């Protein structure tokens with residue numbers, strides 16, 4: 037292979053697009069949820085996907101990069117984390133740019149949403165794969181005739197190798213809201229490590245974060261239009277209660293989420309918004 041390629045495939049019953057680069061990097065994205073399920077770079081799987089993930093469309097898929105939209109968590113009347121992660125998106129195709137390739141999906145707010153969310157809203161997800169790099173851009177357009185507001189996140193489940201040495205660096209000294217402790221305010225002391233439940237909402241860091249583990253170092257950055265970063269790991273106690281995770285899975289993952297939460301994004305009719313999260317293997 038001399039050029040990046042995108043091929044349609046079915047993986048464990050899910051219609052997917054498989055993106056492959058000449059250097060061996062590979063990404064799989066499901067039409068269900070427009071969800072990245074796998075990213076292999078420098079020979080390592082960089083995404084956590086639960087072996088107990090529900091893949092039959094009856095629930096959100098636990099792992100990869102769920103698109104939480106147009107509502108983050110329970111902050112509104114919609115089902116938790118919105119409906120987009122539980123619906124099939126329309127695949128629009130892929131196009132190459134040099135050593136990179138971008139595949140695109142489209143989602144429209146449809147009837148099941150309208151009782152709680154009576155708006156015309158279109159979302160697009162662009163997944164760009166380049167050597168050592170994955171960039172995921174969500175965009176939203178108000179296609180209706182009234183103003184609307186949304187919240188959301190790219191709920192990225194990063195694979196962790198070597199839980200005892202894994203550390204997320206770059207948030208030291210940052211203020212956060214501790215969602216695991218009734219949203220009490222706190223300040224980050226040292227790197228984020230695995231151990232107990234972590235469910236924290238930080239303001240976006242201007243500098244990229246770094247996840248260091250036994251596989252190397254992954255740099256994580258997000259556009260300013262994602263104003264918050266959520267870091268989530270259920271820890272052993274909560275993990276044991278989640279039916280779609282195995283008991284020790286909390287040691288295999290860390291969610292670092294690019295999010296828009298505290299100030300909902302307001303869109304007038306015809307207005308457009310876009311924001312990306314970029315993951316880069318640097319060591």
Ligand SMILES: O=P(O)(O)OC[C@H]1O[C@@H](O)[C@H](O)[C@@H](O)[C@@H]1O
Pocket residue numbers: 096109116117191215235236266268293
């Ligand atoms: O189990 P879900 O619906 O995928 O949510 C997982 C987690 O997602 C995180 O974004 C939230 O901050 C957590 O509070 C939540 O538990």
